[in-house]
Amino acid sequence: MSATIIDGKAYAEGLRSRIAGAVGTLAGQGVTPGLAVVIVGEDPASQLYVKNKARQTVEVGMRSFEHKLPATTSETGLLDLVARLNADPAVDGILVQLPLPKQIDAQKVIEAIDPSKDVDGFHPINAGRLMTGVPGLVxxxxxxxxxxxxxxxxxxxxxxxxxxxxxxxxxxxxxxxLIAQSCTVTVAHSKTRDLPQVCRNADLLVAAVGRPEMVRGDWIKPGAIVIDVGINRVPNPAAGEAKTRVVGDIAYAEAAPVASAITPVPGGVGPMTIACLLRNTLEAACLRRGLPMPAVDFAAP
Structure with missing residues (x-):
């Protein structure tokens, strides 16, 4: 058996194209969704991520509002900015890039964001909506x-x-x-007894544990769908002592011959995160104005 490689990069490109079409539909009604991204500090990975978000936001026809704050920003200062963005009618979605400097309580900031603009889906109200099956930002x-x-x-x-x-x-x-999709769901973790056997029972395995290549090929049920969320940097001796390579939580070379379908790392789940952020911004813009979502099949490959 050779697994189907689930190309997240190609899927995300198609999703962004459908979002752009939906944004165009809204523009005909005089609505242009706006996404505000806030970054505190100079972390290079976060800076690159925020740059990509801003670029893709503009590419689909939305407005992008970037707020870059120094690492010394106080918690009060950040909360004041969030309050202004909550009140700004041009802003439909607010994303505060994590992690935050140690002087700022991230949970307090998350809870300060208007749930209707919480496009990260982290606010307790949106988490509660998901838990109870009520529509909200995910x-x-x-x-x-x-x-x-x-x-x-x-x-x-x-x-x-x-x-x-x-x-x-x-x-x-x-x-x-997955519960909402009528799956029978097991949540496993580092303290799960006989973790390999639990994974072998999965028709669908989603690995998001943050340990490089933790899940071996013999943990995979033949024919399973495998989704690898992990992004881990490990040494790459073949490219020199100081070089690294990116691997997932799944031992890909071992798992691919067993699974029916698998996401690669990189190029699997990663590209979907920003695409889904844009989808959430579109949804927030509609919900805030009492408008129906444009008739687009976002689940289409």
Whole structure:
């Protein structure tokens, strides 16, 4: 068996194209969605990520508002900015880039964002809506994982799904999204007994534990769909002592011959995060104005 490689880069490109079409539809009604991104400090990875978000926001026809603050910014200063963005009618979505400097309580900032503009889907109100099956804004990475799984199997109902990882950002919302798809869901983690056997029961395995190549090939059920959320840098001796390479949480070379479909790292889940952020911004713009979402099949491959 040779697994179908789920090309997240190509899927995200198609998703952005459909979002751009929907934004064009809204523009005909006099609405241009706006996304505000706030970054505190000079972390190079965060700076690059925010730059890509801004570029892709403009490319789909939305307005991009960037706020770059020094690492010395106080918690009060950041909360004041969030309050201004909450009140700004031109801003439909607010994203505060994590991590934040140690003097700022990230949870306090997340809770200060207007839930209707919380395009990261981290606010407790949006998390509660997801838990109770009420429509709301959903965390971007889990949403991207769901769309990629559905790109190879549209109907996930009845599958045994295992989510490896229990973070508020990926693991917990991922489990709730899969429950909503009528999967039977197990949330596993580092303290799960006989973790390899739990993973072997999965028709759909989502790995989001942050440990390089932790999941071996013999942990994979033959024919399973495997979604790898991990982005881990490891030494790359072949390229020199100081060089690194990026790997996922799945031992890809071992898992690919066993699975029916698998996401690569890089090029799998990663590109979907920004695409789903744009989708959330579009949804927030519609919800805030009482408008229906444009008739676009966002789950199409």
């Amino acid at each position: 965390s971007c990475t889990p949403l991207g994982c769901l769309l990629l799984a559905q790109s190879v199997r549209r109907d996930l109902a009845g599958l045994n799904a295992v989510v490896l990882g229990r973070s508020n950002i990926v693991g917990k919302p991922m489990a709730q999204l």
